[in-house]
Amino acid sequence: MDDAIRILIGKPGLDGHDRGAKYIARALRDAGYEVIYSGIRQTPEALVNMALQEDVDVLGLSLLSGAHNELFPRIMSLLNEKGGDDILVFAGGIIPDEDIPGLKDIGIAEVFPPGSPIQAVIDVIEKWRKDR
Amino acid sequence: MAEGQVGPRRRTDPADLAARVRAGETRAVARAISVVEAGGPDATELMQLLAPTSGPAHDAVRPRERSLVAPRVIGVTGPPGAGKSTLINQLVRQERAAERRVAVLAVDPTSPFSGGALLGDRIRMDLHSTDDGVFIRSMATRGHHGGLSAAAFETVTLLRAAGFDTTIVETVGVGQSEVGILSLSDVVLLVLIPGSGDDIQAIKAGVMEIADVYVLNKADRPGIDALERAVRGALGETYLFAADRAHHTVPTDEPGEAPARTGARRESAGVPLTSPVPAIVRTVATDGSGLEDLVTAVERYLAHSLETGALAERRERRFAAAAEDVAVVEIKRWVRERHESGAIQPSELRTALRNALDTIRRHE
Ligand SMILES: Nc1nc2c(ncn2[C@@H]2O[C@H](COP(=O)(O)OP(=O)(O)O)[C@@H](O)[C@H]2O)c(=O)[nH]1
Ligand SMILES: [Mg+2]
Numbered sequence: 001m002d003d004a005i006r007i008l009i010g011k012p013g014l015d016g017h018d019r020g021a022k023y024i025a026r027a028l029r030d031a032g033y034e035v036i037y038s039g040i041r042q043t044p045e046a047l048v049n050m051a052l053q054e055d056v057d058v059l060g061l062s063l064l065s066g067a068h069n070e071l072f073p074r075i076m077s078l079l080n081e082k083g084g085d086d087i088l089v090f091a092g093g094i095i096p097d098e099d100i101p102g103l104k105d106i107g108i109a110e111v112f113p114p115g116s117p118i119q120a121v122i123d124v125i126e127k128w129r130k131d132r
Numbered sequence: 133m134a135e136g137q138v139g140p141r142r143r144t145d146p147a148d149l150a151a152r153v154r155a156g157e158t159r160a161v162a163r164a165i166s167v168v169e170a171g172g173p174d175a176t177e178l179m180q181l182l183a184p185t186s187g188p189a190h191d192a193v194r195p196r197e198r199s200l201v202a203p204r205v206i207g208v209t210g211p212p213g214a215g216k217s218t219l220i221n222q223l224v225r226q227e228r229a230a231e232r233r234v235a236v237l238a239v240d241p242t243s244p245f246s247g248g249a250l251l252g253d254r255i256r257m258d259l260h261s262t263d264d265g266v267f268i269r270s271m272a273t274r275g276h277h278g279g280l281s282a283a284a285f286e287t288v289t290l291l292r293a294a295g296f297d298t299t300i301v302e303t304v305g306v307g308q309s310e311v312g313i314l315s316l317s318d319v320v321l322l323v324l325i326p327g328s329g330d331d332i333q334a335i336k337a338g339v340m341e342i343a344d345v346y347v348l349n350k351a352d353r354p355g356i357d358a359l360e361r362a363v364r365g366a367l368g369e370t371y372l373f374a375a376d377r378a379h380h381t382v383p384t385d386e387p388g389e390a391p392a393r394t395g396a397r398r399e400s401a402g403v404p405l406t407s408p409v410p411a412i413v414r415t416v417a418t419d420g421s422g423l424e425d426l427v428t429a430v431e432r433y434l435a436h437s438l439e440t441g442a443l444a445e446r447r448e449r450r451f452a453a454a455a456e457d458v459a460v461v462e463i464k465r466w467v468r469e470r471h472e473s474g475a476i477q478p479s480e481l482r483t484a485l486r487n488a489l490d491t492i493r494r495h496e
């Protein structure tokens with residue numbers, strides 16, 4: 001593919017349920033992207049290292065444990081610190097509505113509630129690609 | 133997006149990138165691999181800049197490499213699910229214990245349906261995700277404008293320039309281009325597991341010929357003895373056959389002779405039988421048993437092939453293999469383009485191609 005976008009689907013936090021993350025990973029693969037899946041229970045440090053080594057364009061974070069307000073800011077600041085500030089970051093999982101503005105403030109492009117159609121994710125990626 | 137361009141993010145100047153690769157900066161190494169994968173003009177410039185000590189042309193003749201076993205490239209191949217990634221996780225651990233910096237290049241197939249790929253090897257390599265001395269990169273088989281073998285070759289070259297002592301390449305080793313990647317390796321490990329008769333067929337069909345060390349993984353499972361017998365049986369046949377052929381041998385430098393890899397093939401190529409018969413090692417990658425034996429087998433193979441000159445020979449062949457890959461990819465693309473603007477006769481193509489090559493020769 002001429003323009004293979006690389007995406008890391010990252011699973012930070014302690015919850016061990018990754019059906020959702022794997023579903024997203026497969027769906028994005030089927031949409032023609034090169035997708036790397038991190039596996040469960042990754043620290044922010046490990047995820048940021050993966051994103052940088054894999055030179056991904058997009059990082060998708062999947063979290064069910066409710067620790068997003070601690071983990072996501074840590075991930076975003078590590079990304080900025082290590083030169084990964086040009087990576088598009090989105091999040092999915094169980095995240096209360098009232099937390100979303102705060103997450104967008106720290107640079108997370110979009111937050112997808114459970115059950116979001118995969119097309120919504122693709123649209124965000126493709127819009128970002130076009131705007132570059 | 134235009135061909136040869138890297139992702140939708142900002143471009144990095146090749147000179148800047150090359151300097152940072154040499155300094156071993158992770159972000160730069162990662163970006164440089166993407167540049168090489170895209171195969172555009174930036175890739176050419178980058179690889180030229182990295183050439184003086186480690187570029188393709190020098191890679192073949194770099195004297196330092198003739199006297200050292202490191203930096204080295206270990207190829208790991210075998211069927212899906214054999215435990216290659218799990219085994220590499222353990223190999224990396226051993227390399228780190230020996231204080232070597234390690235890079236892993238994990239190649240997975242691109243889906244023929246969507247053009248996308250799901251690259252899951254690093255899930256099994258999670259012992260090392262925060263170790264600065266370990267760099268892991270996943271690569272899909274397609275999407276390489278210069279060809280997969282060339283992308284892998286240049287990636288290995290730049291990983292060396294970045295100071296990695298060992299590069300481990302994982303591939304499923306089925307397709308032609310994946311076998312091509314294995315030719316990058318100083319030593320090839322073939323991972324097999326008990327209980328799948330298919331493996332033995334694959335072995336006999338020739339995958340076996342490329343291996344220097346046979347890893348019988350999942351040795352905790354029933355059927356491991358039968359697997360070892362089957363492998364020894366198949367190896368015995370290969371060796372007998374090759375030894376037999378050796379009596380009707382061709383000169384060493386006969387063009388088109390297969391690379392001398394195993395003892396038997398060295399002999400069949402008219403070279404004295406000096407390489408050891410490939411080692412067979414049992415492992416349980418999930419708990420690390422057998423890993424010391426495996427590392428010993430790899431070290432012995434490398435030391436031996438360094439001594440006999442087989443290592444230098446192999447390294448010299450890499451460049452030719454990658455160069456041929458590039459040529460084939462470029463010509464195929466040109467042929468496709470010609471066809472898109474109307475079907476053309478093979479003879480017509482031949483003439484056009486020969487004329488073009490003549491022009492190239494005149495400008496050399
Ligand atoms: N029982 C057993 N399972 C293993 C062993 N090595 C790997 N596995 C498992 O085999 C599966 C496939 O392993 P993976 O490394 O992904 O295989 P690959 O596709 O060859 O890279 C995983 O579930 C591993 O945990 C082993 O020695 N014994
Ligand atoms: Mg694997």
